Each structure stands twice: as structure tokens, then as C-alpha cells.
Amino acid sequence: MAVRVARMVLAVFLGLGFLLPVSVGAEGPTPLAAAGYLVIPEPRSVQLSGASFALDGQWVVDPGKVAPNDIAVRMLIQDMRELNGVELSLGSAGSRVIRLAVERGAVKTGARQAVDDQGYRMVLERGRITITGNSLVGLFYGVQTLNQLVKQASDGSRQLPVATIEDWPSYExxxxxxxxxxxxxxxxxxxxxxxxxxxxxxxxxxxxxxxxxxxxxxxxxxxxxxxxxxxxxxxxxxxxxxxxxxxxxxxxxxxxxxxxxxxxxxxxxxxxxxxxxxxxxxxxxxxxxxxxxxxxxxxxxxxxxxxxxxxxxxxxxxxxxxxxxxxxxxxxxxxxxxxxxxxxxxxxxxxxxxxxxxxxxxxxxxxxxxxxxxxxxxxxxxxxxxxxxxxxxxxxxxxxxxxxxxxxxxxxxxxxxxxxxxxxxxxxxxxxxxxxxxxxxxxxxxxxxxxxxxxxxxxxxxxxxxxxxxxxxxxxxxxxPSVSQHLAAFMETYYGPRVVGMTDVYRDLEEQVRFFRNSWDEAGSRERGLGYGYSDGKTPIMFKDMLLPTPPMPRLPGLDFVPIYQTTLYSGRVDEAKALLAENTGLMERLQENLGRADRNQYNLEVLYALASFVRHHESMLIGLSQVERHLQQARSAAEAYRPRPQDAVKSLIRAYQAAEAIVADRLATFAELTATYEKSRFPKGRSVDGRTYFHAYDDVKNHWAGTRPDLSFMTAPEERIGLEGWMADLKALTLEYAQSHGLELEPIEKEFEPGA
Missing domain, CATH: 3.20.20.80 (Glycosidases)
Incomplete structure (x- = not known):
């Protein structure tokens, strides 16, 4: 959405036929952006004529005295092909030439040598582009600007502005x-x-x-x-x-x-x-x-x-x-x-x-x-x-x-x-x-x-x-530029011009993960000892873990229990989870759509999708825990009726068990998908190699979430502390005991507890 809005703003500026100066931090686009060109970082000085020209495979790269295998030459050709779909070749003759050069003082920076070296001057004209660096470093940076400057027109052509750019950094x-x-x-x-x-x-x-x-x-x-x-x-x-x-x-x-x-x-x-x-x-x-x-x-x-x-x-x-x-x-x-x-x-x-x-x-x-x-x-x-x-x-x-x-x-x-x-x-x-x-x-x-x-x-x-x-x-x-322009520039530069609504995707995913963090309780850790101290000095400290309560266990003979997830303390979280789960579905659909639209860095979107799915599971878990209690309420109602209905009570207990089982199964599947996605770019956390096992120990002062376990399961540890698997085993035993006390046949009931039943 934000990229589309940014493009609409740029179109308005173009339609006016002139460029407006933009002050530092203003919300309007810079002159370069107002002309439809987004670059990271924004060049320091840009003079635009208002005209543009096409860049295509008929252009050649003339490195001049720069070595043809210099990284500036190679990245110019590589990124023009991979990022812009323009196939350039080396050459010096022809009517369309990109000339590269190094000339001390090509751009007057007035800065110390190490900054001056990073400066470049670029002149873009129909038929000729000249990039001159104060050093090879400056030339390299000029190439990066040119590669990002290319924009795709509505007719599919690649366009560049007729312009002069002089650029160098403020921070060395x-x-x-x-x-x-x-x-x-x-x-x-x-x-x-x-x-x-x-x-x-x-x-x-x-x-x-x-x-x-x-x-x-x-x-x-x-x-x-x-x-x-x-x-x-x-x-x-x-x-x-x-x-x-x-x-x-x-x-x-x-x-x-x-x-x-x-x-x-x-x-x-x-x-x-x-x-x-x-x-x-x-x-x-x-x-x-x-x-x-x-x-x-x-x-x-x-x-x-x-x-x-x-x-x-x-x-x-x-x-x-x-x-x-x-x-x-x-x-x-x-x-x-x-x-x-x-x-x-x-x-x-x-x-x-x-x-x-x-x-x-x-x-x-x-x-x-x-x-x-x-x-x-x-x-x-x-x-x-x-x-x-x-x-x-x-x-x-x-x-x-x-x-x-x-x-x-x-x-x-x-x-x-x-x-x-x-x-x-x-x-x-x-x-x-x-x-x-x-x-x-x-x-x-x-x-x-x-x-x-x-x-x-x-x-x-x-x-x-x-x-x-x-x-x-x-x-x-x-x-x-402004923050809003940088957002638009990043989404287009990093993912490609065809993605849509990525700023809103980031905003919505942020809302989702904030709920994930805030919807847990915190309690003193039972998994590690007291800490040595903290920034104010040496003093024993109690580390905290994220967790949620185990669902209530009914009591025999009447299957009575004290609700947890339907109380005021937790029902608000469940309601928020329901609302966010509906939004999460749309978020994942937009991420899936942009996976097909992105021209580059699709893996980044895969990671965002895996995170959205991980939070989706968390929201489903909270809703599922509330559903477990509803089934327990139905079991209690059947057991405490004027004429008890033990068969109905058993059916409700089994449904509570199956609801918990579904939560566990979804956690395992979701975590497996997230792990597979993460490990495309990184090694398994805490891996063993060539007979060596990773040695894990708690930090005596810090309680980094990622350091609480040797592997990636630190991400599921809060849910594991709920203890659903143990609760399910206890509920199964209670259900069979209740059924036996009411003379019900146990074999068909036991089959209902089998995986996938």
C-alpha cells in the first residue's frame, strides 16, 4: 500500500511539470524521488533536466583505464542484468556508452582524504553516461547509484534521468x-x-x-x-x-x-x-x-x-x-x-x-x-x-x-x-x-x-x-530523505518494483509479533538458578520465563474444575487472538502474493511468512485453550445433570483432549516449517559436527531469550511450559477412570485417544 501511495505522490509531482525543493525531514519526496527514481542512499546533490532516456542492451561499458575485472565493472554488468534485466557488454565504440573513470578531484568535497576518496560525479545524457570517481572506491559507489537509478516505465523500458549527480558521504x-x-x-x-x-x-x-x-x-x-x-x-x-x-x-x-x-x-x-x-x-x-x-x-x-x-x-x-x-x-x-x-x-x-x-x-x-x-x-x-x-x-x-x-x-x-x-x-x-x-x-x-x-x-x-x-x-x-520515502525506496529497491503493500505488511506483522510477546505471563524461572547480578551491582536476581497456565484438570466424581482461559484475566487475550487471527490470514495471503511478485530477495519474504505463521499458531493456541475449557464445561454439565449423562461427559472430555492434541500437532508442524526456513540461510542452532557436541550453559548475568536453550526450541519453550502433553496424559487417565466408574466399555474409549482418531 505505501509503495503505491508513494508512486501516486510522485505521479502528482510529475504531472505538475516542475520539481519542488524538500527540506530536511519533510514528508514530501526529494527531487530525485519526485521524478520517480528511488535510490539508497539518497545522493547528496542532483541536478535534473526533466528529461529521461532509455537504457537497453545496445549500451556498452567502457572501463577506460579501469581494469575490466575491477569489482565496479563486474557489479555494473552483473546488477544491470540481475536487478534491471539489462544485458550490458564491454566495449568502447558505439553511440550508447557508459564510461568509467578515476580522477582525483572529479568532485570537490572539501572533506578529509578518506571521505574524499568515496566521492563520485555522474553525468547522465542521451547516448552517454560518465561515472568518475575520486578513487576506485568512489567509482564503485557511483556504479551502485546507477544500478539503483534505473526505473521500469509503463511500456516495460528501462529509464534513466538526464541529470548530473555529485555525491560523497557525511560519515566516513x-x-x-x-x-x-x-x-x-x-x-x-x-x-x-x-x-x-x-x-x-x-x-x-x-x-x-x-x-x-x-x-x-x-x-x-x-x-x-x-x-x-x-x-x-x-x-x-x-x-x-x-x-x-x-x-x-x-x-x-x-x-x-x-x-x-x-x-x-x-x-x-x-x-x-x-x-x-x-x-x-x-x-x-x-x-x-x-x-x-x-x-x-x-x-x-x-x-x-x-x-x-x-x-x-x-x-x-x-x-x-x-x-x-x-x-x-x-x-x-x-x-x-x-x-x-x-x-x-x-x-x-x-x-x-x-x-x-x-x-x-x-x-x-x-x-x-x-x-x-x-x-x-x-x-x-x-x-x-x-x-x-x-x-x-x-x-x-x-x-x-x-x-x-x-x-x-x-x-x-x-x-x-x-x-x-x-x-x-x-x-x-x-x-x-x-x-x-x-x-x-x-x-x-x-x-x-x-x-x-x-x-x-x-x-x-x-x-x-x-x-x-x-x-x-x-x-x-x-x-x-523522509522516513516515508525511505520506506518506499527500501521496498522497491530490496524486493523489486512489482511488490505491493509491503509497508503495510511490515506494520501488520509488527502488530502480530507484539501480541505474541505481550500475551505471555512471566514468572520466576524453574529452569535455571539465581543470577549473579545486573548493571547496578552484584546481587542475586531471579530470572523470568515466559509461560501460560496449564489448562484446568477436572475433579472426580462430578468433573468440576476452576476455569482459567474463560476468566477476565485471559479472556481478553483470547478475544484479541481471534481478531488478530483473522488479520493474520490476510497478512499471509499478501506475503504469498508478494513472493510471486518479488524480483529479488524472495527468501526474506519466506522468513516473514514463517514468522507470520508462527504467530498464527500462537493465536490459534490461545483460542484452542479456551475451546478446551468449553469442552470441559460441557463434560461437567453432562456429569452434574439431574440425570447424569456419563457417555456425553466422556465425549466432551475426549473433545477436550483432541483440541489439546491439535494444538500440539500444529505447534510441531509450524515449528518444523519455521526451522526449515531459517536453516536455508543458517546452520542448525547448537549443532554437533564431527563428533563434537555443542556445550550449552546459562549466562550468569544475562537472560537472552536465544541463549536459554542450545537449539532453536527456545522459540517454542514458552508454549512447552504449558505442559499440554502431560495434561493430555492425565486427562486420558481421568476419562478412563470416570468411564469405568460409570460402567462404560473402555476399549472404544481408548481408541478415541489414539493419534488421528
Whole structure:
């Protein structure tokens, strides 16, 4: 629906015969979009003549002095064919030529060298298109713009505008976050992600690899089937060819349960917790430096290393630490750790990125090496103090120390199944922070931007692409476009121009998954012990699990019971499930339709379809639990009648059993379909390989949904806690006992409980 509306708006603009200027953040389209051309990221400067021309297979690509096998040449030809259906060939003669060139100063950016290198100038005329990059990088980005600029006219021809484009980024480094702590993508999946990242002009990936890397120095850390050094280097080389650096991101010294869970490293747990390594023990540095070196060796060509230091809650808490455990010493211990790791990284020519946050005091930042990059500008996770520390104090201290920062924004924190409020909070938040707030905080656009997509809740990476594209767009061109235009651009660019109503599909699926999350109860976990602590300090905490009550069990002799799902507490959820189930049917039909319409990234729609189906089952389950109780009520009515009707009571008990059986069967079938869909792009979660079994252990501090089980069944665990299978066994026994007490023949009744009866 939204794409259609966007096209209608563009048509109105075209019909007026002139172009309107659009201010930053305005809801109207940019001039390029108003002419019917949607590009991610939006180019910085576009001059349109109002005319257009056709692009077809008669055009040739003249690489000039650029090597014919350069990635810019290859992607131009490949994407024109695969994304636009235009078959181009190499050549220099003819009346229709796309000329490629590299010329220093082709576009005057006034920016530092690393940004200037990314600039390009494109002139589009009838019969000739010239793309000139300030470097090969700029040329590559110009090619990405051209490939997206092509639009399909109503007569089926491919059209381009007569125009001049001058373009370069505002943020030098544009990071997307691949978090793989709870899953492992297949290699072809990650290469596809690199292709699309390149199309969106992303040049940095922070690869939070955890135990999905086979560390040669400590093989026990790597999960079964983890990427080998050779595989990781192959992926890095694939990215470097596309001007993308895959920066290793090692969570340390906190969030280290993936290492410290192993008995071999138990002695390095800080104060006995597997969440954090003891930085007062020299062996911790030996271990970390081994891990860092393994990843440095497997990421040749990369200039950065992300040490993270994320949520380093308890620096110096171990009894072996020499300093008193005070807020000030916590900050100084953090500084000591980063300074020592920085020395290691500097000797290996890697620039270090950290999360500079709690528990660091602003007055201690001057002790840090000035070339450390803070990756979380805008994160207000600051040390509690009186008077309160404010974010500007930290920013001022970093600027005074000559540091660089990344504008941190997130597209996923701990939402379940799908990022919630994608339009207002995810896209709007990315736009707002990268276009205005980061610049206001830092005084200018920072060195880079970082788009975090956390794996805590085990979301499939396919659901991040809308958010990732937003980070790519507004870190390149912070001033444009509006959120609504970006939505339209993403749906057309990522799926192809023939999809319909995809923005509404996202909105409706968001509503569905929000209901999934909110319709569970939460109670203290019976599956794991107390936690070590949380951000405010060491204190035993009770983790919570999602669950719902087991259906009531009738009592003999009169089959009386206390209802649950027909009470006020749960009947509202059942009613909402009924309404949403009807909407879900339409949602799945629209996804199915767009699977046939999408020209690219159909697998992404398969994932969305699997999620819609998963929530459909949840809604059906709630309705089914209410139906179970209705059957129990009918059984009770028959048993308690003035003249009891035991045969009718038994029939109702059997119907209650069969309703529960249907819920279980549908859960198993739906989960099997979801698993099959997920595993097209990723390996089975918690798999065993070559005789090695995945070693699962709970994190002593965090309760990540995806970490509560070794496999994908964490998604069905809330329903499994209802205990329907056990309830069914008990109901069967009760039914037979009731029937026997009333002299009914048991054999035909027992057959009714057989599967498929």
C-alpha cells in the first residue's frame, strides 16, 4: 500500500511539470524521488533536466583505464542484468556508452582524504553516461547509484534521468553490526549480505563472532562447525573487494560466557561468574591476546579491531584484585584494561574500537590513548554519581583527548521475532540521531555511524535489512530523505518494483509479533538458578520465563474444575487472538502474493511468512485453550445433570483432549516449517559436527531469550511450559477412570485417544 501511495505522490509531482525543493525531514519526496527514481542512499546533490532516456542492451561499458575485472565493472554488468534485466557488454565504440573513470578531484568535497576518496560525479545524457570517481572506491559507489537509478516505465523500458549527480558521504565509516552469538549464518548468506551492504554503500561490518570462530590457539572455544581461519579470511577478502572491512568484534572482558562456560577457563571467571573475565589475573590477558591474535591472523587487510568492552559491569570485583572495589577504581580498572589492550593492538597496526560507557568517569578519559575510537556516542549508559554525570561531560572529555567516535544507533535490542515500532522508533530514531542529534552532540558529523542489531532474542538477520538500509542511508546523506520515502525506496529497491503493500505488511506483522510477546505471563524461572547480578551491582536476581497456565484438570466424581482461559484475566487475550487471527490470514495471503511478485530477495519474504505463521499458531493456541475449557464445561454439565449423562461427559472430555492434541500437532508442524526456513540461510542452532557436541550453559548475568536453550526450541519453550502433553496424559487417565466408574466399555474409549482418531 505505501509503495503505491508513494508512486501516486510522485505521479502528482510529475504531472505538475516542475520539481519542488524538500527540506530536511519533510514528508514530501526529494527531487530525485519526485521524478520517480528511488535510490539508497539518497545522493547528496542532483541536478535534473526533466528529461529521461532509455537504457537497453545496445549500451556498452567502457572501463577506460579501469581494469575490466575491477569489482565496479563486474557489479555494473552483473546488477544491470540481475536487478534491471539489462544485458550490458564491454566495449568502447558505439553511440550508447557508459564510461568509467578515476580522477582525483572529479568532485570537490572539501572533506578529509578518506571521505574524499568515496566521492563520485555522474553525468547522465542521451547516448552517454560518465561515472568518475575520486578513487576506485568512489567509482564503485557511483556504479551502485546507477544500478539503483534505473526505473521500469509503463511500456516495460528501462529509464534513466538526464541529470548530473555529485555525491560523497557525511560519515566516513558506516558500520552494520552482525551479531552471531546465538546462531551461525552460512557462508553464502554472509556473502549475499556483503553484496547488499555494498549496494547500500556500507563500508564496515562489526562482526561479533563469539564462539562461531574456530580459534586455533584454543579450539575448545569454537562451537562445532565454527568458521575456520581460512573461511573467515575468504569472507574478509570478499568484503575487501567490495570496499567493506569486516572488523572482528570480540566481547571482552564481559559477555564472555561463550568462553568462561568451559571448565578449562573456570579459574578465569571474575568472582566465580562466567559473565566476566578476571582482569586482575594475568592469564586473562594471555587468553584474550591469543584470541585477538587468532582473529587478526584471519582478517588480513582489515585496519580496525572492535574489543567492545560492552557492559563491563564489575571491573576489579574479584577477591584477587589489589584495589578496593569502589566506583572510582572500577573506572580506573576499565581504563587500565583498555590501555593494555590498545598497546597490543597498536603493535599489530589495528585501530581499536571500544564501548566507552559505564563505569568510566569522564575525568579518567584523558588517560586513554587518543586514537581509541568510542563506538557508542549517544549511549547515555553513564556511571551513577552525585552530582549526576551527563553525556555532554563524556563528549567534552573525548574531544579534549582528541578521540574519534561512532554515532551509535540501534535497530534491534531485545524485541522478539521482529523489531517493534520500526517506523517511529527504529527508522525515525536512526534518522533523527544521524541527521541531527549526533552532530549536535559532537559539534560535527562524527567519524562514523554504528547500526547495532543484537542477537540477544535470536531474531533472523533478514528482519534487520530495513533498519540496516536506514543506517546506510542517513550515515551517507543525513539530510534526506523522509522516513516515508525511505520506506518506499527500501521496498522497491530490496524486493523489486512489482511488490505491493509491503509497508503495510511490515506494520501488520509488527502488530502480530507484539501480541505474541505481550500475551505471555512471566514468572520466576524453574529452569535455571539465581543470577549473579545486573548493571547496578552484584546481587542475586531471579530470572523470568515466559509461560501460560496449564489448562484446568477436572475433579472426580462430578468433573468440576476452576476455569482459567474463560476468566477476565485471559479472556481478553483470547478475544484479541481471534481478531488478530483473522488479520493474520490476510497478512499471509499478501506475503504469498508478494513472493510471486518479488524480483529479488524472495527468501526474506519466506522468513516473514514463517514468522507470520508462527504467530498464527500462537493465536490459534490461545483460542484452542479456551475451546478446551468449553469442552470441559460441557463434560461437567453432562456429569452434574439431574440425570447424569456419563457417555456425553466422556465425549466432551475426549473433545477436550483432541483440541489439546491439535494444538500440539500444529505447534510441531509450524515449528518444523519455521526451522526449515531459517536453516536455508543458517546452520542448525547448537549443532554437533564431527563428533563434537555443542556445550550449552546459562549466562550468569544475562537472560537472552536465544541463549536459554542450545537449539532453536527456545522459540517454542514458552508454549512447552504449558505442559499440554502431560495434561493430555492425565486427562486420558481421568476419562478412563470416570468411564469405568460409570460402567462404560473402555476399549472404544481408548481408541478415541489414539493419534488421528
Amino acid at each position: 565509516l558506516r558500520f552494520l553490526h552482525w551479531d552471531t552469538k546465538h546462531h551461525q549464518d552460512r557462508m553464502q548468506t554472509l556473502k549475499r549480505y556483503l553484496d547488499w551492504s555494498a549496494r547500500f554503500k556500507v563500508n564496515m561490518i562489526s562482526f561479533e563472532i563469539a564462539d562461531m570462530f574456530a580459534y586455533p590457539s584454543h579450539p575448545v572455544i569454537g562451537a562445532p562447525g565454527a568458521f575456520t581461519p581460512e573461511e573467515l579470511q575468504d569472507l574478509v577478502d570478499y568484503g575487501l573487494e567490495r570496499h567493506i572491512q569486516i572488523v572482528p568484534n570480540v566481547q571482552s572482558p564481559a559477555h564472555m560466557d561463550y568462553v568462561l562456560k568451559h571448565p578449562e577457563f573456570a579459574q578465569l571467571r571474575s568472582d566465580g561468574s562466567n559473565y566476566q573475565a578476571n582482569t586482575c589475573d594475568e592469564r586473562t590477558y594471555e587468553l584474550l591476546f591469543d584470541m585477538y591474535q587468532d582473529l587478526i591472523n584471519a582478517t588480513r587487510g582489515v585496519r580496525y579491531f572492535h574489543v567492545s568492552t560492552d557492559e563491563f559491569y564489575y571491573p576489579g570485583i574479584d577477591p584477587s584484585c589489589p584495589k578496593p572495589y569502589t566506583p572510582e577504581n572500577k573506572s580506573l580498572t576499565w581504563i587500565d584494561f583498555v590501555s593494555r589492550v590498545h598497546e597490543f593492538m597498536s603493535q599489530r597496526d589495528r585501530r581499536m574500537i571500544v564501548w566507552l560507557e559505564y563505569p568510566v568517569w569522564p575525568e579518567h578519559i584523558s588517560q586513554l590513548p587518543s586514537d581509541v575510537i568510542d563506538g557508542v556516542l549517544g549511549d547515555d549508559y553513564l556511571p551513577p554519581r552525585d552530582p549526576a554525570v551527563v553525556g555532554q561531560q563524556q563528549v567534552d572529555a573525548e574531544k579534549a583527548n582528541g578521540m574519534d567516535v561512532l554515532a551509535y544507533t540501534w535497530i534491534q535490542g531485545s524485541d522478539y521475532l521482529l523489531p517493534y515500532t520500526f517506523e517511529r522508533d527504529i527508522l525515525g530514531g536512526v534518522q533523527r540521531f544521524l541527521s541531527r542529534e549526533a552532530k549536535q552532540l559532537w559539534g560535527e558529523y562524527p567519524l562514523g555511524a554504528f547500526g547495532a542489531a543484537w542477537d540477544d532474542a535470536g531474531l533472523h538477520n533478514e528482519v534487520f535489512w530495513l533498519g540496516w538500509s536506514a543506517v546506510a542511508n542517513w550515515s551517507w546523506t543525513p539530510d534526506a
